[in-house]
Amino acid sequence: EVQLVESGGGLVQPGGSLRLSCAASGFTFSSYAMSWVRQAPGKGLEWVSSIYTDGSTNYADSVKGRFTISRDNAKNTVYLQMNSLKSEDTALYKCARGSRWSLGYRGQGTQVTVSS
DSSP states (O other): EEEEEEEEEEOOOOOEEEEEEEEESSGGGSSEEEEEEEOOOSOOEEEEEEEOTOOOEEOOOTTTTEEEEEEEEETTTEEEEEEEGGGGGGGGEEEESOOSSSOOOOOEEEEEOOOO
16 A cells, blocks of 8 residues: 655744655655645645656746755655745645656645744
């Protein structure tokens, strides 16, 4: 059974940082691209970033230069380092198996709230 469990969310002030983690199980993690997506209240799902099996990455324009995605295949974990957070980054963040154009299984998510 595929499982994706996110952690690391919380309340942070504008300009602050958070590091999200997503622990994966039930599949061969190193064989899949992994992504982060987010959903703000009242809005649709927004793709944030993807990391591929070769370690290459891409980012939405809204987070480029502020967020960094990484993966540790030995730990079956994907991370999202978020710096210079803005109020508009407030959302439920989910990790997903697959790339931007082929998102599959998703976790339950971890809430990120950016507020003073």
